[in-house]
Amino acid sequence: MDLELRHLRIVRAVADAGSVSKAASLLGLAQPALTAQLKRIERVLGGALFERDRHGARPTRLGELVLDRARVLLPAAKELQDEAVRFAHTPSPGFRIGATNGPILGGLVDRLAAERKVSTYTSWSTHELNSMVELGRLDYVLTGACGDSGTPTGTLIWEMISLDPVFCLVGEDHPVAKEKEVELADLAGEQWAVTPGDGCFADCFAMACARAGFTPGTIYETDVPTCAHLAQVGRAVVLCQATHQAAQGLVMVPLAGAPLRWRQLLGRHPTAPEAAWVVGQAKQAHMDAVRRSPVYYDWLVRNPGYGTAP
CATH class of the missing domain: 3.40.190.290 (D-Maltodextrin-Binding Protein; domain 2)
Structure with a gap:
């Protein structure tokens, strides 16, 4: 499996929510499905992204690195998508x-x-x-x-x-x-x-x-x-x-x-x-x-x- 933007969105959602269960609710997913997806992402990236206990989920050092990149890449990808849509629907300027x-x-x-x-x-x-x-x-x-x-x-x-x-x-x-x-x-x-x-x-x-x-x-x-x-x-x-x-x-x-x-x-x-x-x-x-x-x-x-x- 290759890392995709949707995987970065999952990592960011878990970090922002502070727990896998809250992130699952926000993303409209069942918690077991999100947990399985997060494990697959961690295997691709080579280590655990969060420390999880009864108090929630906290990013590991690797998780912080991935989050830092995700916070740059995801807004840039959204900006590119919005610009492309505007360009495609804008009449030719000549x-x-x-x-x-x-x-x-x-x-x-x-x-x-x-x-x-x-x-x-x-x-x-x-x-x-x-x-x-x-x-x-x-x-x-x-x-x-x-x-x-x-x-x-x-x-x-x-x-x-x-x-x-x-x-x-x-x-x-x-x-x-x-x-x-x-x-x-x-x-x-x-x-x-x-x-x-x-x-x-x-x-x-x-x-x-x-x-x-x-x-x-x-x-x-x-x-x-x-x-x-x-x-x-x-x-x-x-x-x-x-x-x-x-x-x-x-x-x-x-x-x-x-x-x-x-x-x-x-x-x-x-x-x-x-x-x-x-x-x-x-x-x-x-x-x-x-x-x-x-x-x-x-x-x-x-x-x-x-x-x-x-």
């Missing part, structure tokens, strides 16, 4: 989308919200978002990965939305601001800024710099507004996705030869609603972002093979 920092979430939400209700959740952690989709708390996750990295593992179904180069963002007074593109090696003396993430981008950037013949200096890992400010005041060069919309006072400059690449990925739960349509809308949102970026649009003319996935 599309639940998680995303890391990226340029196409707004366009995707705009397109989906024209048809259905949309809710969003953002995080710097791809692992957190993937877990939420696997647990059914989200339908989709919009995230990214370095161009040469593998597809994330797990139970999610993945679609590549685009393959984009990584560009650099500089202040409009920076020496390279008017260049058509810049060699990574020409930025060897710069400090850098990038938004955080838990992928391999930092390693890929270090390798690209090594191939260009230098080791990067200070790398500020921070949020988008801070990255923009550091570029505007000339404190750092920002690494950004090519679909990024540069704010006033900033200029986006392509890196020659695309030494860094970024894939936009859409992962989904196997039961996610209207998957083919959502994937198509994500690709349309990416194409819209490309059209809003003259620098990237011009670069794509000269560099086929990138952009929105077929």
